[in-house]
Amino acid sequence: MHAHEAGALHAPGYSAAPEWLPWPDDVNALEPGLWPRTVTKDDEGVLTVAGVPVTAIQQEFGTPAYVIDEDDFRARARDFRTAYDAAFADVGxxxxxxxxxxxxxxxxxxxxxxxxxxxxxxxxxxxxxxxxxxxxxxxxxxxxxxxxxxxxxxxxxxxxxxxxxxxxxxxxxxxxxxxxxxxxxxxxxxxxxxxxxxxxxxxxxxxxxxxxxxxxxxxxxxxxxxxxxxxxxxxxxxxxxxxxxxxxxxxxxxxxxxxxxxxxxxxxxxxxxxxxxxxxxxxxxxxxxxxxxxxxxxxxxxxxxxxxxxxxxxxxxxxxxxxxxxxGRAIAGPSTFTLYEVGTVKQVHVDRAATRLYVSVDGGMSDNIRTALYGADYSCTMAGRRSDAHPVVSRVVGRHCESGDVVVRDEYLPADVRPGDLIAVPGTGAYCRAMASQYNHTPRPPVVAVRDGAARVIVRRETIEDLLALDVADA
Structure with a gap:
């Protein structure tokens, strides 16, 4: 890549997609290994966890929301316990x-x-x-x-x-x-x-x-x-x-x-x-x-x-x-995904040859600080419907007043992603809710556990009343 005085993004031949990101054969498909064990997509392209569609989760609990697959969490815990019991059975x-x-x-x-x-x-x-x-x-x-x-x-x-x-x-x-x-x-x-x-x-x-x-x-x-x-x-x-x-x-x-x-x-x-x-x-x-x-x-x-x-x-x-x-994260991390709703979409010209779709969701660095803090990489999928549109390089960003408020830096999403669509980000069970903040006075999302076709809240959503409760009004 040739140097450019305005930075690498403006260098000739620049592609908005990083080299490690593969072109998807099917932009609707779930990447294996990234999602909890009971997560699938139905024929309409709706993401489901333990038999519960995320559209129902959105309707009952709102977005953003952390969604934890209880059976997946428990299975990962058991996998580590049984693996170490077996491997160390004859070791001290x-x-x-x-x-x-x-x-x-x-x-x-x-x-x-x-x-x-x-x-x-x-x-x-x-x-x-x-x-x-x-x-x-x-x-x-x-x-x-x-x-x-x-x-x-x-x-x-x-x-x-x-x-x-x-x-x-x-x-x-x-x-x-x-x-x-x-x-x-x-x-x-x-x-x-x-x-x-x-x-x-x-x-x-x-x-x-x-x-x-x-x-x-x-x-x-x-x-x-x-x-x-x-x-x-x-x-x-x-x-x-x-x-x-x-x-x-x-x-x-x-x-x-x-x-x-x-x-x-x-x-x-x-x-x-x-x-x-x-x-x-x-x-x-x-x-x-x-x-x-x-x-x-x-x-x-x-x-x-x-x-x-x-x-x-x-x-x-x-x-x-x-x-x-x-x-560490190996139990909690893969067991959870975060569900967002898209608010705005805009096409940004990276240079004359490349563009990137910016997809703004109703959460951001207040519910996942790791991308801004560590430069962490995440994946995502459109979760509420199937699309026949071609894949485009996209960046999922949050609603906060920071240019670094990025949730997913690079992923292929359907070109017709639009306001009201649902986006799901896997691997958010570790250090996301734990490090969540009320930045911009944003209430923290709930944690919704799903098991055997039923969803329930295990950590409720914060409210504006919660935000104001600690203020000493007459101080």
């Missing part, structure tokens, strides 16, 4: 799967996680309260965070959480004081930055040294944290925790991280005389947002992770500890 103490509450959490989802036999990761007092409200046993909860408040730590100890992942020497002392005051023993894990670079966006890579999480492995801080815990009353050193990032598609980074983490595990055994029973190797497994992405299956991940642990423990002459992993 077995394995636990922790659902990441930060991906998306509400009372119903926490209850599904409990019922499917998973553990639950929380990183705030609000997430902890939600887990407890759903009946999640304290011993199946882990509490993360680099700056937990005194009140949050007290709530965690009172709830009997199974492990607090400590992130600073100050926090070690605080948890020890709480344990002493209550006369209990608190299980803690040490968050370790292993110095492993995950191949992901810098904002969601979490194991390199120069960032806020954890104790450095290379600087000796992680071992010093273990020493401090062993010396403090009321604390039980359960093990080490490492998380190298998110949206990861291969296990090579986990192999290096496990080698370093288990090496410290062996050092603690040899020098401090403590045989830690657990290790958490993190997760953050990737999902398919577009045709660019090819995630590993839970079985592939589990078998590869088990072999890594088996091999590294053998080299260190270490009895394999009980392993825990955190699939």
């Amino acid at each position: 103490g077995g394995a636990d799967v922790y659902y990441a509450g930060k991906a998306f959490l509400c009372t119903a989802v926490a209850r599904w996680v409990r019922e499917e036999g998973l553990h639950l990761d929380v990183c705030s007092g609000g997430e902890l309260a939600t887990a407890l409200r759903a009946g999640m046993p304290g011993e199946r909860i882990g509490f993360h965070g680099n700056n937990k408040s005194a009140a949050e730590l007290e709530a965690a100890v009172a709830a009997g959480v199974g492990r607090i992942i400590v992130d600073s020497h100050t926090e070690i002392d605080r948890v020890s004081a709480l344990a002493r005051d209550r006369g209990v023993e608190v299980g803690v894990m040490v968050r370790v930055t292993a110095g492993v670079e995950a191949h992901t966006h810098e904002f969601i890579a979490t194991a390199h040294e120069d960032q806020k999480f954890g104790f450095s492995l290379s600087g000796g801080e992680a071992f010093a944290a273990c020493e401090r815990i062993v010396a403090r009353p009321g604390l039980r050193l359960l093990g080490l925790h490492s998380h190298i990032g998110s949206q990861i598609f291969e296990t090579s980074g986990f192999e290096l991280s496990a080698r370093r983490i288990l090496g410290l595990h062996a050092r603690v055994r040899d020098e401090l005389g403590v045989a830690m029973p657990e290790v958490d190797l993190g997760g953050g497994y990737g999902i398919a947002y577009t045709t660019q992405h090819s995630p590993l299956t839970p079985t592939e991940l589990a078998e590869q992770m088990a072999e890594i642990v088996r091999r590294e423990c053998r080299a260190l002459e270490l009895d394999p500890p009980r392993v825990s992993i955190e699939p």
Whole structure:
């Protein structure tokens, strides 16, 4: 591509479609692997989930709306649990799967996680309260965070959480004081930055040294944290925790991280005389947002992770500890799509040879900040009818007063897309509702769960009254 003083979009020969985006044989067809398991299109081109057409969802619940396939969510949770149970059956103490509450959490989802036999990761007092409200046993909860408040730590100890992942020497002392005051023993894990670079966006890579999480492995801080815990009353050193990032598609980074983490595990055994029973190797497994992405299956991940642990423990002459992993978005993400209604459509000339269709919907960066924040890619489909029009390169944008308010940067939609059409965006179950805002004083959408031909609200839509409720009118 030749340079142009006005930028790449104006260079000769520019195509509005990115190279990775394939030309669709049928613009109405659903891309396999991007949608929840019960999602199909009927003969009229209407998207259905668990037998419920999205036109009925729009009529009853409005748009925008997050639509979660409950059976898909539960199946993904079971897939990870059974895959790791099988792969680690002969590896030390077995394995636990922790659902990441930060991906998306509400009372119903926490209850599904409990019922499917998973553990639950929380990183705030609000997430902890939600887990407890759903009946999640304290011993199946882990509490993360680099700056937990005194009140949050007290709530965690009172709830009997199974492990607090400590992130600073100050926090070690605080948890020890709480344990002493209550006369209990608190299980803690040490968050370790292993110095492993995950191949992901810098904002969601979490194991390199120069960032806020954890104790450095290379600087000796992680071992010093273990020493401090062993010396403090009321604390039980359960093990080490490492998380190298998110949206990861291969296990090579986990192999290096496990080698370093288990090496410290062996050092603690040899020098401090403590045989830690657990290790958490993190997760953050990737999902398919577009045709660019090819995630590993839970079985592939589990078998590869088990072999890594088996091999590294053998080299260190270490009895394999009980392993825990955190699939992150891999459970919640693919289980949900967002349903929008088109408001306006306009054709924009990118240059003299290329155009792009701008399709404005009734949501945007307030319900999905990831495109604006990370440059994340999403796919979409027209969801309310079938079209015989030819495909055109389109950009789905939101209603907010920001030029960066983009939901789907590049996708082929029918040329006759028009106001009133429905657009569905898959892969929005993780970090979309969880990071949603009220930007431009826009009420946040509801979460609608669908199962066995019935739809119900599990998180209601915010109203203008909700927006005004926090204002102190006479201040």
